[in-house]
Amino acid sequence: MEVVTVDLRSDTLSLPTADMRCAMAEAELGDDVYGEDPTVNRLQLLAAELFGKESALFVPTGTMGNLISVMCHCWQRGSEVLLGDQSHIHRFEQGGIAQLAGVHPKTIRNLPDGTFQLSELQAKYQTSADVHFASTSLICVENPIEGKVLPLSFMVQLRSVADELKLPIHLDGARVINAATALGVPPKLITKYADTANICLSKGLCAPVGSVIVGSKQFITKAKRVRKLLGGGMRQAGVLAAAGIISLNVISKKLYLDHDNAKYFAQNILSLAPDLVEVNLKHVTTNIAMFQINNAMPTKNGQTVAQEFVWRMENTSDGSKTRVKMCAFGDVTVRAVFYHQISKLDVQKALEKFELVASAWRNEL
Structure with a gap:
């Protein structure tokens, strides 16, 4: 039987499409650590435009993308991150931000719809004025979170609170194009409320490997340095980036x-x-x-x-x-x-x- x-x-578990495999086989290549892989550069330009940021960086995994982002935002020792207690960074990335980056996570309770109380976030914010506490340096938000799309109104309010507290926001947007599809809006309308975002290409977008981080040019310059530190600097990575281009141009639709x-x-x-x-x-x-x-x-x-x-x-x-x-x-x-x-x-x-x-x-x- x-x-x-x-x-x-x-x-x-999604697999690269036939078009992806052809593109991978025919990709124009160079050394990406030197910034000389033309296919990677094309992917990064495409991602920066799609998500409305100045620059982008191709990284091997979403877990590394989130870790790099937290490390760049929390450059100073003694930093902490405010994030949802059901978020992927907190639950499923082996506590990497603490284990590898030395950054303290402080959780906020996720509500059934995936959001959290902004009043709780404000109450848990901690300045560096008191020597007993880690200094809050970053807010992380996941959208969508286990399939639940956060309303744009929540993202607007979160941005407002972050600005009041003078904190950057990192968006774990592993499936943010799914969120944009559900809301019927361009992805950049969600990522505009975050300073940086991590987007996975190897989940529903079918690429075999990879994520992209998007943010300012200054941020991405720092992220390249951290990527190299973590062993994420790849050489002829265009064979992978070629699939990611199709992810963003074709599968996303x-x-x-x-x-x-x-x-x-x-x-x-x-x-x-x-x-x-x-x-x-x-x-x-x-x-x-x-x-x-x-x-x-x-x-x-x-x-x-x-x-x-x-x-x-x-x-x-x-x-x-x-x-x-x-x-x-x-x-x-x-x-x-x-x-x-x-x-x-x-x-x-x-x-x-x-x-x-x-x-x-x-x-x-």
């Missing part, structure tokens, strides 16, 4: 298809099994669908209900010809992510598998 796998764990698939999936699992799952459809606006599993469902081997659900969706011992991979986030929350290679037929197969799992699991109650 041939088993079909539908992998919804992350959009990092197709992200709405991934959003449609995420919404279709979320609506249908709720319709098929309202007793098993709970979904806040207002938060399914990009390519990520987060949903909660009924905690009363029986589990095995000490697993959480989220882990049990993920296992059942992937297991084929029930005779199913479809294996669906997802990620468990905490005890009851599951994440499904949609990207370029996930077709409407794949979504339908995932829903058929879901219906089979829901029916069998429900019978065990």
Whole structure:
């Protein structure tokens, strides 16, 4: 029996398109550490224009892009960053800003919609006047955060507060083009409210490697120095940047298809099994669908209900010809992510598998 796998764990699983592979093979190359790779330079100019900044820098990963940005903003020892407690920088980058940069993170509680109380940010701001405390040097914000798009009104208010406190803002915009697509605005209308931003090319944008940092010319000059320190200086990097150019020029315009698939999936699992799952459809606006599993469902081997659900969706011992991979986030929350290679037929197969799992699991109650 041939088993079909539908992998919804992350959009990092997206693959470079045929056009990307051709562009990579034919890319004009040079030494990027010397600033002489013409394809990298084209990508950087394109990114600076698209996100409305003076300059841009191609880096190997989004994690490195965020770390470089924090290090550049927090140049002085004894600095701290204010950031959301659910943000990627805080939760999923191994505490790199503390471990490698010596920068203290101070968290603000993310609200269900991904924003945070600006009054809490103001209350946690700390000047260098008191020698007992780290000095607040930067605000980091993630948009979108787990698929939830922050309203432009929040970004406007955040910019106003940052200006009052004389603090720069770094935007972890790994999927900011998804946010722009959902809002129906150009990406630069979101990034304008941040001093710097990190944008990932290898998630839903399908490039095999890389992110871009955007900011002022002065900032990017400093970022190049930090990139070299961290081992991110690449040589003939145009073979990678060529794919990134297609990411920004072509794939970015197709992200709405991934959003449609995420919404279709979320609506249908709720319709098929309202007793098993709970979904806040207002938060399914990009390519990520987060949903909660009924905690009363029986589990095995000490697993959480989220882990049990993920296992059942992937297991084929029930005779199913479809294996669906997802990620468990905490005890009851599951994440499904949609990207370029996930077709409407794949979504339908995932829903058929879901219906089979829901029916069998429900019978065990």
